[in-house]
Amino acid sequence: MEIGKYSWGIGDRFTHQTEAQLRALILAKEAGIDITPVWNKSNREHTFIHSEPASTRAAADAAVKALGWKDQYFCDADHINMNNVDRFMDACDFFTIDVADYIGKEATAGEIDSFVKANENYTGNLTIPHIAKPFLITESELRAIAKKFLFAVKEAAVIYQHIVKAKGENNFVPEISMDEVNEPQSPVEMFFILSALAQYKIPVQTIAPKFTGRFNKGVDYVGNIKQFAVEFEEDLLVIDYAIKAFGLPENLKLSIHSGSDKFSIYPVMGELIKKYGKGIHIKTAGTTWLEEVIGLAEAGGDGLEVAKKIYDKAYKHRDEVILPYATVINIDFSKVPTPEEVNRWDSKKFAESLRHIRSNPNYNPDFRQLIHIAFKMAADMGNAYTDALKSHAGIIGKQVTENLWERHIKLLFGI
Numbered sequence: 001m002e003i004g005k006y007s008w009g010i011g012d013r014f015t016h017q018t019e020a021q022l023r024a025l026i027l028a029k030e031a032g033i034d035i036t037p038v039w040n041k042s043n044r045e046h047t048f049i050h051s052e053p054a055s056t057r058a059a060a061d062a063a064v065k066a067l068g069w070k071d072q073y074f075c076d077a078d079h080i081n082m083n084n085v086d087r088f089m090d091a092c093d094f095f096t097i098d099v100a101d102y103i104g105k106e107a108t109a110g111e112i113d114s115f116v117k118a119n120e121n122y123t124g125n126l127t128i129p130h131i132a133k134p135f136l137i138t139e140s141e142l143r144a145i146a147k148k149f150l151f152a153v154k155e156a157a158v159i160y161q162h163i164v165k166a167k168g169e170n171n172f173v174p175e176i177s178m179d180e181v182n183e184p185q186s187p188v189e190m191f192f193i194l195s196a197l198a199q200y201k202i203p204v205q206t207i208a209p210k211f212t213g214r215f216n217k218g219v220d221y222v223g224n225i226k227q228f229a230v231e232f233e234e235d236l237l238v239i240d241y242a243i244k245a246f247g248l249p250e251n252l253k254l255s256i257h258s259g260s261d262k263f264s265i266y267p268v269m270g271e272l273i274k275k276y277g278k279g280i281h282i283k284t285a286g287t288t289w290l291e292e293v294i295g296l297a298e299a300g301g302d303g304l305e306v307a308k309k310i311y312d313k314a315y316k317h318r319d320e321v322i323l324p325y326a327t328v329i330n331i332d333f334s335k336v337p338t339p340e341e342v343n344r345w346d347s348k349k350f351a352e353s354l355r356h357i358r359s360n361p362n363y364n365p366d367f368r369q370l371i372h373i374a375f376k377m378a379a380d381m382g383n384a385y386t387d388a389l390k391s392h393a394g395i396i397g398k399q400v401t402e403n404l405w406e407r408h409i410k411l412l413f414g415i
């Protein structure tokens with residue numbers, strides 16, 4: 001089971017927008033770009049919303065059927081580990097094996113020695129085609145990389161084999177993620193991580209490193225774009241070389257987590273994948289939930305009331321909603337409006353404050369980030385929220401499709 005060159009993680013927290021999301025990929029297809037839809041939802045999201053992976057599968061299947069989508073599509077068990085993978089086994093055919101928690105734990109001395117020995121031929125000057133300067137790899141550096149990552153790869157292999165046992169080999173797409181850590185991985189680390197993945201026989205098809213800069217949820221990239229471009233390009237080339245050197249799957253590609261709304265690096269990534277003819281996977285789960293709130297606000301009346309109620313709860317419970325996302329948001333509370341203020345807003349003011357259009361003077365990224373992580377508040381409202389989604393399905397669906405197509409996909413592919 002091989003995933004296509006371009007694929008898009010279109011997570012849907014409440015599983016009401018699968019058709020609207022798929023419509024964006026149909027627009028891409030009509031423009032000549034084939035993008036594989038991957039509905040991803042993490043264990044954390046399922047827990048907050050009290051949903052099960054089977055509901056994601058059912059919604060994906062239904063949307064595919066309703067819109068007559070004939071190409072491949074997947075359901076991603078996003079950020080799983082041994083403790084929660086079983087919950088996803090039947091419903092999913094894409095597994096994001098998260099090794100972040102294992103990075104830094106050491107493999108045995110024997111395992112580290114044999115890894116260093118097996119990769120000895122890459123020490124000295126390592127020349128990667130199209131990267132101007134060779135990397136100088138010392139044995140002690142190689143050993144340090146093994147100490148940092150080998151155990152994590154071994155753990156990934158245990159989880160991978162566990163999935164193989166349940167689903168059979170080649171019946172799912174394996175991704176390895178290591179984005180939820182503090183330090184970015186360098187292209188050299190990426191090279192030896194791929195070597196280890198090959199050694200432990202994980203046919204990884206997508207890999208999600210942590211890049212330089214901040215990938216805060218729901219807002220633009222914060223960091224040095226030039227440095228990001230260098231790192232991204234080197235990662236592409238390192239992967240290309242590693243595929244041949246280690247016999248990894250031909251379609252192995254980068255996966256960009258927290259990939260929604262990183263508008264300032266979209267053209268950079270788009271140009272580089274085009275330059276080298278490479279694929280990409282981008283996860284944009286949270287952005288759809290925000291479009292639901294924007295759509296409710298746009299609807300006015302009871303829709304706007306629901307949007308305001310969510311904000312009121314998010315603001316009052318802000319310490320609680322922030323906790324699980326502390327490392328992936330950066331909210332300046334001096335710039336966040338009070339619920340009393342927001343309660344006086346009309347549809348336009350609320351929607352424009354939330355919608356990610358930087359040129360709009362009402363746009364408030366701090367307000368946006370707070371709502372981004374507040375979906376648990378909507379989940380706690382139960383039917384009051386989902387009934388509103390049904391009543392205003394038309395206007396909400398329009399926001400969802402437009403956001404993915406107009407602001408994300410077109411920007412990445414330079415359409």
Ligand SMILES: [Zn+2]
Nearest residue numbers: 177179257258
């Ligand atoms: Zn991630």
